Amino acid sequence: MDKTLNIPKTKKPRVIIIGGGFGGVSIAKELVTRKDFQIVLIDRQNYHTFQPLLYQVSTSSLEPESIAYPLRKIVKRGKNTFFRMAEVLEVDTSKQEIKTNIGSINYDYLVIATGARTNFFGNKAIEQNAMRMKSVPQALKLRSLMLENLEQAVITPNLEVRKELLNFVIVGGGPTGVELAGGIAELRENVLPKDYPDMDFSEMEIHLIEGADRILPPMSAEASKNAKKFLEKLGVKIHFNTIVTNYENHIVSTNTNLELKAATFVWSAGVTGAPINGIGGNALIEKANRYKVNEFNQVLGFENVFAIGDIALMQTEKYERGLPMVAQPAIQQGSHLGKNLRALHNKKSLKAFKYFDKGSMATIGRNKAVVDLGKLRFGGFFAWFIWMFIHLVFLVGFRNKVVTLFNWVYNYINFDKASRLIITPFKAKEDTDVV
Amino acid sequence: MDKTLNIPKTKKPRVIIIGGGFGGVSIAKELVTRKDFQIVLIDRQNYHTFQPLLYQVSTSSLEPESIAYPLRKIVKRGKNTFFRMAEVLEVDTSKQEIKTNIGSINYDYLVIATGARTNFFGNKAIEQNAMRMKSVPQALKLRSLMLENLEQAVITPNLEVRKELLNFVIVGGGPTGVELAGGIAELRENVLPKDYPDMDFSEMEIHLIEGADRILPPMSAEASKNAKKFLEKLGVKIHFNTIVTNYENHIVSTNTNLELKAATFVWSAGVTGAPINGIGGNALIEKANRYKVNEFNQVLGFENVFAIGDIALMQTEKYERGLPMVAQPAIQQGSHLGKNLRALHNKKSLKAFKYFDKGSMATIGRNKAVVDLGKLRFGGFFAWFIWMFIHLVFLVGFRNKVVTLFNWVYNYINFDKASRLIITPFKAKEDTDVV
Numbered sequence: 041m042d043k044t045l046n047i048p049k050t051k052k053p054r055v056i057i058i059g060g061g062f063g064g065v066s067i068a069k070e071l072v073t074r075k076d077f078q079i080v081l082i083d084r085q086n087y088h089t090f091q092p093l094l095y096q097v098s099t100s101s102l103e104p105e106s107i108a109y110p111l112r113k114i115v116k117r118g119k120n121t122f123f124r125m126a127e128v129l130e131v132d133t134s135k136q137e138i139k140t141n142i143g144s145i146n147y148d149y150l151v152i153a154t155g156a157r158t159n160f161f162g163n164k165a166i167e168q169n170a171m172r173m174k175s176v177p178q179a180l181k182l183r184s185l186m187l188e189n190l191e192q193a194v195i196t197p198n199l200e201v202r203k204e205l206l207n208f209v210i211v212g213g214g215p216t217g218v219e220l221a222g223g224i225a226e227l228r229e230n231v232l233p234k235d236y237p238d239m240d241f242s243e244m245e246i247h248l249i250e251g252a253d254r255i256l257p258p259m260s261a262e263a264s265k266n267a268k269k270f271l272e273k274l275g276v277k278i279h280f281n282t283i284v285t286n287y288e289n290h291i292v293s294t295n296t297n298l299e300l301k302a303a304t305f306v307w308s309a310g311v312t313g314a315p316i317n318g319i320g321g322n323a324l325i326e327k328a329n330r331y332k333v334n335e336f337n338q339v340l341g342f343e344n345v346f347a348i349g350d351i352a353l354m355q356t357e358k359y360e361r362g363l364p365m366v367a368q369p370a371i372q373q374g375s376h377l378g379k380n381l382r383a384l385h386n387k388k389s390l391k392a393f394k395y396f397d398k399g400s401m402a403t404i405g406r407n408k409a410v411v412d413l414g415k416l417r418f419g420g421f422f423a424w425f426i427w428m429f430i431h432l433v434f435l436v437g438f439r440n441k442v443v444t445l446f447n448w449v450y451n452y453i454n455f456d457k458a459s460r461l462i463i464t465p466f467k468a469k470e471d472t473d474v475v
Numbered sequence: 476m477d478k479t480l481n482i483p484k485t486k487k488p489r490v491i492i493i494g495g496g497f498g499g500v501s502i503a504k505e506l507v508t509r510k511d512f513q514i515v516l517i518d519r520q521n522y523h524t525f526q527p528l529l530y531q532v533s534t535s536s537l538e539p540e541s542i543a544y545p546l547r548k549i550v551k552r553g554k555n556t557f558f559r560m561a562e563v564l565e566v567d568t569s570k571q572e573i574k575t576n577i578g579s580i581n582y583d584y585l586v587i588a589t590g591a592r593t594n595f596f597g598n599k600a601i602e603q604n605a606m607r608m609k610s611v612p613q614a615l616k617l618r619s620l621m622l623e624n625l626e627q628a629v630i631t632p633n634l635e636v637r638k639e640l641l642n643f644v645i646v647g648g649g650p651t652g653v654e655l656a657g658g659i660a661e662l663r664e665n666v667l668p669k670d671y672p673d674m675d676f677s678e679m680e681i682h683l684i685e686g687a688d689r690i691l692p693p694m695s696a697e698a699s700k701n702a703k704k705f706l707e708k709l710g711v712k713i714h715f716n717t718i719v720t721n722y723e724n725h726i727v728s729t730n731t732n733l734e735l736k737a738a739t740f741v742w743s744a745g746v747t748g749a750p751i752n753g754i755g756g757n758a759l760i761e762k763a764n765r766y767k768v769n770e771f772n773q774v775l776g777f778e779n780v781f782a783i784g785d786i787a788l789m790q791t792e793k794y795e796r797g798l799p800m801v802a803q804p805a806i807q808q809g810s811h812l813g814k815n816l817r818a819l820h821n822k823k824s825l826k827a828f829k830y831f832d833k834g835s836m837a838t839i840g841r842n843k844a845v846v847d848l849g850k851l852r853f854g855g856f857f858a859w860f861i862w863m864f865i866h867l868v869f870l871v872g873f874r875n876k877v878v879t880l881f882n883w884v885y886n887y888i889n890f891d892k893a894s895r896l897i898i899t900p901f902k903a904k905e906d907t908d909v910v
Contacts, residue, residue: 046630046673086622087896105538105894112670112895122673125626125897142630176898187521191560195481195577235547238481238557439885439893443878450874458874459540460547461522462560463611 044143047080047122053148054078055381056138058128058316060088060111062367063349064153065436066374067381072118076385077149079121082140083111086125089176090435092367093444095216097179098186099223100231100460101451104176106443109436128154131318133345149344149381152319152331153374156311156350156365169287170307173216182306184462186224189303190232191462194239200301206244207302209292211284212309213250213257215402218267220306221248222404225274230406230455247300249279249292251309256410258364259400263410266419270404284309311365313351325353330362335392337377348373356395363395367434372396403427406452479578482515482557489513490816491573491580493563493751494588495523495546497802498784500871501809502586502816507553511820512584514556517575518546521560524611525870527802528879530651532614533621534658535666535895536886539611541878544871563589566753568780584779584816587754587766588809591746591785591800604722605742608651617741619897621659624738625667626897629674635736641679642737644727646719647744648685648692650837653702655741656683657839660709665841665890682735684714684727686744691845693799694835698845701854705839719744746800748786760788765797770827772812783808791830798830802869807831838862841887 047054055071057064060083068081087108096102115123126140137146158174160167171185172178186208193205208224210217224246233241248255248271254264255271255278271278279298286293292300313329323331323340330353332340337352339345349370353362363369373393380390399413401423409424411417428448432441451457482489490506492499495518503516522543531537550558561575572581593609595602606620607613621643628640643659645652659681668676683690683706689699690706690713706713714733721728727735748764758766758775765788767775772787774780784805788797798804808828815825834848836858844859846852863883867876886892 044630044632046632048673085897086626103538103540104898105540105896108896108898110670110893110895116669116672119672124630126630176896180898191521195479195559195561197479197481234551235545237551237554238483437893439882439891442881442885446877446881447874450877456874458545458872460545461540461543461611462520463539463543463615 045080045124045126045140045145047078047124047145050078050120052076052078052120053385054080054146055149055151056145056147057081057151057153058138059083059153059155059349060085060114061091061153061155061349061370063155063370063374064151065111065114066371067151067153067348067378068114068121068374070375070378071381072115072121074118074382075120076382077120079115079118080145081111081115081121081123082126082128083123084125084127085175086111086123087176088114088436090440091174092215092431093435094173094176094179095220095223097176097459098173098182098220099227100183100187100457101223102444102447103459104180106440106447107435108176109440113437128316131316133319133342136344147344150346151377152316152339152345152347152351153349153370154314154316154351155370157314158307159310159312160307161310163286165286165288166284166307170211170305173220173306173308174311180463182304183460184464185304187460187462190236194236199243203243203245204290204301205303207247207300208245208304208306209247209249209300209302210306210308211249212307213248213252213255213278214308215256215400216308217248217250217306218255218271218402218404220308221246221271221276222274222408225271225276226405227457229274231457231460235460246276247279247302248276249282249284249294251281251283253280256402259402259410260412260417262417263402263412263419266410267402267404270408270410270419274405311350313353315351319345328353328362336380336390337373337393346377348377354393354395359395366400368398369395401427401430480515480559480561480575480580482513482559482580485513485555487511487513487555488583488820489515489581490584490586491582492516492586492588493573494518494590494784495520495549496526496588496590496784496805498590498805498809499586499588500546500549501806502588502783502813503549503556503809505810505813506816507550507556509553509817510555511817512555514550514553515580516546516550516556516558517561517563518558519560519562520610521546521558522611523549523871525875526609527650527866528870529608529611529614530655530658532611532894533608533617533655534662535618535622535892536658537879537882538894539615541875541882542870543611544875548872563751566751568754568777571779582779585781586812587751587774587780587782587786588784588805589749589751589786590805592749593742594745594747595742596745598721600721600723601719601742605646605740608655608741608743609746615898617739618895619899621739622895622897625671629671634678638678638680639725639736640738642682642735643680643739643741644682644684644735644737645741645743646684647742648683648687648690648713649743650691650835651743652683652685652741653690653706653837653839655743656681656706656711657709657843660706660711661840662892664709666892666895670895681711682714682737683711684717684719684729686716686718688715691837694837694845695847695852697852698837698847698854701845702837702839705843705845705854709840746785748788750786754780763788763797771815771825772808772828781812783812789828789830794830801835803833804830836862836865
């Protein structure tokens with residue numbers, strides 16, 4: 041065997057955390073500086089991604105290095121903590137063992153924080169042809185595609201082909217879709233006309249397609265209404281009650297016979313849990329692909345297997361279908377479970393998790409946002425300010441906060457989006473020297 | 476024809492600039508705000524790369540967005556100026572026409588600023604297996620490879636395999652090789668031991684291989700001596716008078732029977748001009764692959780075809796084999812040629828180019844650099860300060876200067892290199908959703 045996870049054996053019970061998203065990082069932070077456990081954090085990437093700002097990478101506002109954070113920088117704060125970049129293949133709960141692409145390892149406590157992936161609802165054509173917005177490489181790919189299409193459009197004399205290159209179709213009126221549509225509209229309004237003085241941007245259309253009768257469905261009716269108003273003011277065409285049925289050869293088809301031609305098609309219409317092999321049965325709610333957990337985040341049927349964040353389906357009186365799949369439940373469950381594991385270790389009783397809804401928000405282009413904070417609902421400039429403040433506070437890492445803030449200020453003052461680079465590594469052609 | 480360069484015809488003479496490096500950007504800046512010409516800037520990338528800091532992208536110090544600059548942001552300052560992202564295939568000087576992958580276009584004046592590419596001296600195995608340091612994608616690829624090898628090393632129990640993963644071999648003792656070796660040594664010294672507390676970094680070796688008997692051969696003997704001292708203090712093993720003959724299956728072979736095993740092998744041992752098809756014959760000095768130009772940067776045999784920067788071979792009394800292939804001659808020739816073109820247009824006489832040697836410098840890790848400024852030669856902390864100042868001044872774009880300065884201050888204070896992310900877009904596996 042030439043590879044192993046290479047974790048030393050100690051007398052301390054071992055906690056394995058699978059996934060370095062909001063949930064995994066939150067529990068890791070809670071536990072790494074304590075001395076109760078040996079901690080092993082596993083992720084396929086070597087960095088944490090601040091997903092709420094991915095759309096700003098796609099729209100050239102921020103460099104990916106500002107919204108990603110090396111997981112080793114979190115883990116290294118503790119002494120008996122380890123990070124391993126690996127893919128988990130299977131869990132064997134009878135042996136308390138996980139199998140990864142770099143070997144197997146036993147656990148005393150397992151924390152599943154694998155999050156969610158894009159849900160294509162079984163549509164293979166869309167899965168194959170759509171852009172996604174769940175990871176840094178995907179966000180960068182979208183950035184490059186957008187900019188490449190603009191470079192193509194400027195040299196395309198045929199109006200129909202040009203419009204196809206300039207059209208953007210975004211499916212899904214959740215925060216990602218709304219914020220992305222707003223960001224692209226802002227590019228069209230303030231940045232692109234200066235970059236492409238020889239192009240007529242009235243030819244460029246931005247379509248947002250939503251299956252329900254309003255955007256931002258989990259938010260208040262006021263927020264939905266305001267967001268719609270802000271987007272339409274920026275020239276985004278919103279299609280309600282519309283289901284996209286296909287996307288092939290740049291043609292978007294819907295159940296309403298709307299037919300759009302667009303070279304850029306982003307799918308942000310839903311997510312589904314990302315469970316792991318070996319834990320299924322009753323524990324897995326198949327429709328949602330999420331693990332049913334109790335108020336201690338224990339996965340149904342297990343004492344020492346926990347799930348937090350998007351992958352965990354915790355039912356409460358208010359949330360009969362489980363807590364929302366956003367950052368806050370993951371962050372709160374992570375730190376709560378950290379405390380509970382320490383209680384368990386010290387033979388104290390577990391405390392039930394209580395979700396504190398801090399509210400939700402979405403930004404739309406420059407100067408506008410909508411915010412729901414309990415009964416407080418507001419939209420506009422002040423909301424936009426709150427949005428920025430909250431995102432800076434939650435962004436991981438001091439350096440990231442400063443660089444992001446500077447980028448925002450710079451972009452705001454200069455009506456600019458500074459990172460509009462087409463960087464396409466690993467394509468054979470680009471890999472040769474650049475003339 | 477579905478694509479054309481799509482440049483309107485005007486009465487103004489058309490200047491085509493091929494290449495957005497130091498030379499191309501310099502002449503573009505000189506001309507875009509004037510009204511004498513129509514300007515068309517062509518590059519395969521949509522951004523300018525500040526090559527002297529590429530090694531800092533590879534060593535996780537800087538994000539690529541800080542050292543790259545959108546070419547459209549330079550071109551848009553003028554009214555009758557155009558940028559096209561295209562690959563030039565051929566020049567037909569008899570028709571005054573260039574052919575690109577997106578169509579053909581005529582010129583009145585042609586400025587070739589295609590720069591240089593890595594020179595492998597015909598060694599195919601090395602060309603295929605080595606990392607390069609001439610473009611942003613290449614620098615990012617090296618960053619990812621280094622970090623991936625570290626993640627592999629930490630899970631590799633076999634000492635020999637682990638050492639192979641940890642070994643770095645850099646070929647070429649010019650500024651790129653020296654600064655990269657220093658940067659990696661600094662990572663080993665200050666950053667990696669914190670990231671990988673369970674790894675023994677005495678197992679990691681950094682080798683710098685140079686064919687001559689000193690590093691930084693174009694600089695003063697003092698600079699070479701100081702650089703050697705600084706590198707050796709950081710634990711870099713320097714091999715002088717050594718020619719690398721092969722690199723295959725992670726094995727580096729040399730003419731001195733030195734044999735090293737290393738998973739990371741960087742080739743920065745030389746550059747060669749990147750001429751374009753259609754202009755050759757007497758004009759091309761084949762050994763150097765550079766165009767012979769007179770003191771007005773006119774390519775031998777042409778009145779209206781000019782070459783600037785690395786691709787131009789301008790002989791002077793002091794530089795019998797042509798000006799050095801670094802940024803300064805390109806920048807100075809670019810702005811000088813801009814002025815000369817305007818003189819030509821206004822029927823005034825051309826002025827001969829005079830190279831003003833502003834000196835040269837290289838940095839070695841934290842706190843150390845060597846600087847040659849005319850007769851002034853110094854090394855150490857003050858030189859390092861000068862190095863940073865000069866690089867900030869020449870970095871294109873206010874935003875880039877600020878973000879770079881902040882990164883440097885942050886990294887310096889925290890003994891950190893904040894951008895150590897393995898971002899590998901477009902690999903099939905990574906393109907799926909990340910768990």
